[in-house]
Amino acid sequence: MKHDLREALKNQILVGDGAMGTYLYQLGFPVGISYEELNLSRPEVIADVHRRYYEAGARVIETNTFSANREKLAKYGLEEQTAEINRAGAAIARNAVGADAYVLGAVGSIRVGKRKNVRSQKLKEDFHEQISALVDSGVDGLLFETFYDLEELLIALQMARQVSNLPVVCQFAVEDTARTNDGIPLGEAFARLIESGADAVGFNCRSGPNGIMRSIARLPEDFAFPLSIFPNAGLPDYVDGRITYKSTPEYFADCAVKFAGMGAKIIGGCCGTTPEHINAISAALDSVQKNMSTGAPALEKFTLSEADAEPLSEQRAEDTNGTSEAVHEGSIIDLVRSRHTVIVELDPPRDLDLTRFMEGASLLKQAGADAITMADNSLAVTRMSNMAVGTLLKEKLGIRPIVHIACRDRNLIGTQSHLMGLHALGI
Numbered sequence: 001m002k003h004d005l006r007e008a009l010k011n012q013i014l015v016g017d018g019a020m021g022t023y024l025y026q027l028g029f030p031v032g033i034s035y036e037e038l039n040l041s042r043p044e045v046i047a048d049v050h051r052r053y054y055e056a057g058a059r060v061i062e063t064n065t066f067s068a069n070r071e072k073l074a075k076y077g078l079e080e081q082t083a084e085i086n087r088a089g090a091a092i093a094r095n096a097v098g099a100d101a102y103v104l105g106a107v108g109s110i111r112v113g114k115r116k117n118v119r120s121q122k123l124k125e126d127f128h129e130q131i132s133a134l135v136d137s138g139v140d141g142l143l144f145e146t147f148y149d150l151e152e153l154l155i156a157l158q159m160a161r162q163v164s165n166l167p168v169v170c171q172f173a174v175e176d177t178a179r180t181n182d183g184i185p186l187g188e189a190f191a192r193l194i195e196s197g198a199d200a201v202g203f204n205c206r207s208g209p210n211g212i213m214r215s216i217a218r219l220p221e222d223f224a225f226p227l228s229i230f231p232n233a234g235l236p237d238y239v240d241g242r243i244t245y246k247s248t249p250e251y252f253a254d255c256a257v258k259f260a261g262m263g264a265k266i267i268g269g270c271c272g273t274t275p276e277h278i279n280a281i282s283a284a285l286d287s288v289q290k291n292m293s294t295g296a297p298a299l300e301k302f303t304l305s306e307a308d309a310e311p312l313s314e315q316r317a318e319d320t321n322g323t324s325e326a327v328h329e330g331s332i333i334d335l336v337r338s339r340h341t342v343i344v345e346l347d348p349p350r351d352l353d354l355t356r357f358m359e360g361a362s363l364l365k366q367a368g369a370d371a372i373t374m375a376d377n378s379l380a381v382t383r384m385s386n387m388a389v390g391t392l393l394k395e396k397l398g399i400r401p402i403v404h405i406a407c408r409d410r411n412l413i414g415t416q417s418h419l420m421g422l423h424a425l426g427i
Contacts, residue, residue, distance in 0.1 A: 002100045002102070004167070005102050005141045006167050006199055008102070009199065009265045010226075013265055013267065013285055013288060014060050014265060015057050015058050015267060015278065015282045016058055016266050016269070017050070017053035017054075017058040017062055017268050017269075018058070018268060018269040018274055018277055019233075019269060019272060019273045020035065020046075020049060020064050020066065022245070022272050027049075029045075034073065035064065036065055036066070037076065037085065039089045040081070040084065040085060040088055046064045046092050047092050047095065050092065050093050051097065052275040054101055056275040056276070056278040056282060057282025059100060059101045060266055060268060061096075061097050061104070062104055062145075063104070063139065064089045064092065064106070065089040065107065065134065066108040066145070069107075070082045070125075070126045070130075071118060071122070072110065082133070083129065086105070086130055086134050087133050089105075090103065090105060090138065094138065102140040103139050103140050104140060105135070106143050106145060107127065107131060107143065107156060108146050109146055109147045110126055110127075111149065111152050112146075123152060123156075124159060127155060127159040127160075128159045131156070131160050131164070135163055135164040141168060141169065141199075142166055142168045143228075144156050144157065144160075144170045144171065145171045145204045147170070147172055148181035149181050149182040150180050150182055150189045151182055153172070153193065154196055157196050157197055161196070161197045167199040167200075168198050168199055168200075169199065169200045169201070169202070169228045170193045170200070170201050171201070171203055171204045172186070172203055173203070173204060173205040174207075177211065178215070187220040190223070200227065200228045200266065201227065202228035202264070202266070203216075203228075204229070205230070205271060206232065207232060208231050208235065209231045209247075209252065210255075211231070212231045213258065213262065216229075227262070227264045227266075228265065230266075230267075230269055230270045232269075232271045233246070233270075233271065233272030233277060234247035236271070245273075247272065249277045249280035250280060252269065252277045252280050253283065254284070256285055260288055267285070268281070269281070343370060343372070343402065344364050344371075344372055344373070345373045346361060346364065346374060347374060347378055348374055348389045350381065350384075352384070354384070358392070372393060372399055372400070373401075373402035373403075374402070374403055375404050376404045376409070377406060377409060386401075386403045387425065390403045390425075394425075394426070405418065
């Protein structure tokens with residue numbers, strides 16, 4: 001028997017569904033189209049995706065309405081069909097799955113971390129329109145996902161509470177493991193959301209399970225609100241012209257039990273996850289659910305060690321197969337993926353004296369710069385080779401160099417040779 005979602009969050013661990021957009025991409029639908037418009041033009045495709053996740057074990061089903069707001073749909077000339085697309089999305093999800101599934105109206109960020117690109121009043125109008133259409137269509141609750149700023153998420157929650165008392169789940173996508181994009185500590189941000197009417201809070205997108213575990217580990221020890229967790233299937237790769245994700249279903253199954261031990265009440269997947277990932281999560285949690293229903297000890301509380309809770313750049317990186325490996329000290333890519341970075345431009349000298357340049361670079365490192373970026377004969381003025389200077393920065397000062405290449409000064413053979421040399425030097 002399906003209970004009210006609020007009641008279910010007290011007594012159950014619910015299996016969420018997986019990705020919609022990236023799964024449609026895997027099925028052959030190209031990027032650059034509105035996946036939400038498929039609610040109208042290809043409803044059978046969307047219904048089939050919902051059905052696959054339901055059959056894999058998901059009992060929290062998100063409507064295909066993540067970007068179905070007026071601002072996003074206007075890019076495709078679909079803004080006047082906003083309400084219609086949302087109503088269709090809710091109806092498709094409801095009809096595709098069993099009565100024991102909770103259908104949540106999915107609402108995504110409009111600003112997407114760009115704080116000044118849409119004014120607050122416009123946000124209120126757009127969220128009100130989308131949320132009203134979903135509520136009127138009979139969804140069991142609302143899922144606000146992939147929000148970067150607390151300010152925008154509070155606006156969406158305010159609009160929800162104006163039109164309905166349905167359960168609301170609020171999820172951040174975080175780049176920093178300890179705070180939101182607008183600088184609010186996660187514990188404080190979650191507390192303010194609960195005070196404003198959220199029923200569950202959590203994380204989705206931007207990182208794999210390991211990254212989200214580190215964020216959970218940084219919450220206050222007395223944090224006791226239901227958590228909703230939808231990680232990506234690792235970081236995306238671009239292979240043979242296709243975007244791929246490589247975290248395995250087996251890895252997700254193992255992480256699902258850990259998430260449950262950290263207090264998660266809804267566990268699903270975001271970008272790159274498939275019905276196979278959700279099936280693995282469902283199977284892994286099955287014994288946990290059975291123990292909970294009998295009153296037996298369901299699972300062991302899981303916590304990260306102090307070392308594992310540190311930012312990714314300070315210890316190790318999660319690869320796309322869910323394993324961990326040491327981060328090379330010169331790898332700026334892993335650093336940028338894990339947290340905000342400070343990168344300073346410092347041009348090589350115009351003569352043969354490197355003294356002042358190296359002194360300046362040393363001071364920048366002491367001040368906390370993560371890397372030094374160097375132009376390639378900027379403004380067409382001859383300077384010392386940034387390949388040579390970058391090598392010296394690495395070897396003598398232990399600073400990450402970022403070397404620019406201008407195609408102005410070399411032909412194709414020279415440019416390729418230069419790139420091969422940079423590779424040989426580890427830059």
